[in-house]
Amino acid sequence: MSTRLFGAPIKRKEDPRLVTGGGRYLDDLGHGALAAAFVRSPHAHARVVDIDADDAFELDGVLGIYAHDDLPGKVGEPLPLLIPHPALTHGRTGYALARDEVNHVGEPVVMVVATDRYVAEDACQRIRVRYEPLPVVVGIETARDGAARVHSDVPGNVAAHLTQVVGDVDAALASAPHTLTLELDIERSASTPLEGRGVYARWDDERDELRMYSSTQTSTGVRAAVAAKLDLPLAKVECIAPDVGGGFGVKIMHPWPEEVLVPWAARRLGHPVKWTEDRREHFVAAAHERGQLHTVTVGFDDDGHLLGLDVKFWHDNGAYTPYGIIVPIITSTQLLGPYKPGAYRVKFWSLYTNTVLVTPYRGAGRPQGCFAMERTMDAIADRLGLDRAEVRARNFILPSEMPYDHGLLFQDGRPLRYDSGDFPATLSKLKALVGWDDFATERAAATAQGRKIGLGIGCYVEGTGVGPYEGSHVQVETSGRVNVSIGLTSQGQGHETVFAQIVADELGVRMEDVFVTTGDTRKMGYAVGTFASRAAVMSGSAVALAARQVRAKALRIAADALEVSADDLEIVDGTVQVKGAPSASMTLGTVSVLSNPLRYAFDEAAQAATQFAGTFDPDRPPVAAGDEPGLEGKDFYSPTQATFANGMHAAIVETDPVTAEIRILRYCVVHDCGPMINPLIVEGQVHGGVAQGVGGALYERMVYDESGQLLNASFMDFLMPYASEVPTIETDHLETPSPLNPLGIKGAGEAGCIPVSAVIASAIEDAEGFAITRMPISPSELWGLRRRYAAGEITPLRRASPRSEPADRAEEPTP
Amino acid sequence: MKPAPFEYHAPRSVEEAVAVLAEVGHDGKVLAGGQSLIPILNMRLASPGHLIDINHVTGLDDIEITSDSVRVGALVRHSGLERSDSTHAALPLLRQAVVNVAHPAIRNRGTTVGSIAHADAAGEMPAVLALCDGTVEVVGPHGIREVGWQHFFLGALETVLAPDELAVATRFNRMPPGTGTAFAESARRSGDYALAGVAVRVTVSDGVVSAAAASFVSVTDVPSVLDLTPALGGRELADAGFGSALDQAAEAVREHVAPETDIHASADYRRMLVAELTRRALPIAISRSNAAFVHESAVATVSSRTNAAFEGLGGGRR
């Protein structure tokens, strides 16, 4: 047998191509295409009064200038609301080009198509749009206050209000020996992939067909949406995701206005059109996430066991809700992490603001929920004078309690039921990795040197691999080459490698003979997309199932040809052979030849399958009833529910005693995504996630002023961490398999970023001796908190206070 | 993000460059390393009708070291200054400071003279020019003139350079014997423009401070030099009260600077920060004063790491 590839830390197949400039990203395509550029609203909220494009039309090279009035039929109707929900009572979506109102800075108002992007931008500059400004709603407090409205027909700016309850929370809180209330605040950040969005479309006049490329996380979704908007049969639209330079969530949103307008213009002008988003556009016209305010009230006993948890939060959904309320639903359910909350009630309000819309960004609502839960755990430990890890452990769901049903509905509309995990084991690995029990000594040594250090911890559970389904097609060519198609797209995660590993194992072929194509609707028309850490679970399972079909068929054909029983055969390195007698064998390529009865031999190998070549049974048709020609298989995987991965992080952070500069000294991750297909890729995913988490904890925020201008819409002022800001990440793994899928795997894509803000807040708080309730935090802000602390405006943590008293029953708000 | 149309000129000599500048007047912009200008053009914050690219002009890429000064030509890149050992031996402050300018890729293109001509209040090199009591050599249609740093900077992003003038070099004066220097800054991310920064120089004779001064980054709108001799002068290094002298110096800095609040830090924070940076940089400068021009340690060649604000101090920790 060849060595098993599943589980091997194989280097990524796609990397030599990608790191030597061989990648073909959206902007590498269509050099002869016309260029689109957009006039975007400079106002956060205004009526569009008049558009004057006369000067722009005079520029050489301008081929088309379009405003909403120019958009025919469905192109001019509101964009779809992708994920309706009964609680989303006031869902609103924008138009491809603003009709008579703009609701955020950056909303597209006019599209220009010109010979190149330079001319298109020159033209944009000459277009004069007259606006009548309207009152602007920025920030959750202003939205909640409701005095000004984003949409005049949405009272209180409330798009959705949802409550989920398990048990009697009021009774639990009333009888709890201790209660605490926390007010918590997480600011906006964004996916900010290095490649922005982009669309390139070609209309084929002869065939009345559209071919489009989009830098998307869902080519099937874009295809369906564009076909609907342009009133085209699905069969006349192809959508291909080329190499995509990162997505992190923002590219699962679709169709973007530009994804509708560029194909429309290409058809109308009879010439290919391309639009490549620039960085400023990405900041003001794509999507953000994270902004939420939480109020958490928790009741617990003397040992720190949760008795009741009452969470209210307000979610900033930006100007429109095309992606529904997925993000706050995830927050409200995944907040619970690895814990049994006792009675639980969560209420959220999803609010409109005059800012860029909010759609899932890696972590998708979980970092906020994790922050709320983990701050609560730390507060309980501090109140009771207990070890923070111990309080967590006391509330864990135990392996013996799996599967564990929380009694809530998850983002896929199915029960929030944990399938697997061993939280106590994960925690003990983490404590060993970071040296939890030795930290007191470490801190004492640092204190003696006049340094301030703190230890932080955060735990999370992540529902991954949500449905509805994914599929795969596996085909062996007569050369022995194995083609694998999956419908979901790749944004650099390593899909060409991991799916090849699975197929190589299942089929018994060499890695280098397997070629994976992703996100091409010509190859796989049925697919959902890449999000929710679902690629490995969903497509991985489908790939395994399809490969198993191919294997069974290969064994059947070879058994016939070799006149042995299929049970006696094995496939090794692409050759089907008799177990124990490998000289009786044939290559999979030959099996492929035999699988396809031929009239014409196109090469020497093919002669074996022609009509006079063999001794066929004259009474049987060349292709048996129920069989198909070709050595190929197609299968789909559709689970009843998500599978739940989990992890725990710890960090040691140093804060400068004078300047309040914050430095992460150590960052430790223990992660359980079940059996790892490729540990190297899992580690890469974890590293990338932690890097984004560090961004959210210490650097990144979207700074809107009161008038709705984004003040830091560039990489100069939006501080994505550099490699120099990302700590060395120490990892360890636990592999508890999921019972839900054929490979036992769970998703790993988002895990790294989920608890980072919680962990860093926990560590800074531990170093400083007062509560940290808002993230991200900068040195300037920490220094400001220290001054307020010194002035007595912030209460110390009990463990930092010499006057610390035993726990009492009164409800005491934390600062 | 594409610039508005412009006409491109690539003069081969200073005379030619100045002639083009004179012809196009206010509608022209000099293009040196382009690390500040190109983003400005791409974002259409400026749309000059003419770009005068000086990268093909001969004779502008030399560093000349004399007994008094280091003269840096207009095409010397930040990285050229950083890597020149003889420059470092002559005036260590240059390397100590220039490694804090952005990242290597930007230093490979950006010029030190361009940085001074650009006059960003957050630029390191204008502050260094000031502390070295330097000058800018300017060529215009009427010949050459040398402008002292006090007269060169008019405001943030504003200098005395006329539209028809080219800065061909800057001259940094070397320090008197017994002088040590240090540079310290703190940025949100390594290589970013600093929240606050300081360049200090201290002259020590016979174990006693005879002169000390500092200049600042990001906390004054034009470069300015603060004389710290009143705080430190006459103090003996072995003096038990040296700590209070440092406090006094830090206090003087706090009063001298005029920082502003922006989205990255409050004015109060920057004021505290620059005072503390000064406090930490001064002892380093003093430690270098004796052997200042001989045994410069490798400190200055290390680029900053996560929040590595303090060369030799913070930078040494993990």
Ligand SMILES: Cc1cc2nc3c(=O)[nH]c(=O)nc-3n(C[C@H](O)[C@H](O)[C@H](O)COP(=O)(O)OP(=O)(O)OC[C@H]3O[C@@H](n4cnc5c(N)ncnc54)[C@H](O)[C@@H]3O)c2cc1C
């Ligand atoms: C990401 C990034 C980070 C940066 N971080 C820093 C930093 O931390 N600290 C810092 O100091 N700088 C920083 N910079 C700016 C960098 O140092 C620039 O190189 C420098 O400010 C300008 O030099 P340049 O040669 O690129 O000039 P250009 O960009 O070519 O020109 C800048 C301006 O100066 C004028 N000019 C240039 N040369 C002359 C001349 N010889 N005569 C007359 N006028 C002239 C130009 O007309 C233009 O107005 C950063 C830049 C980037 C892109």
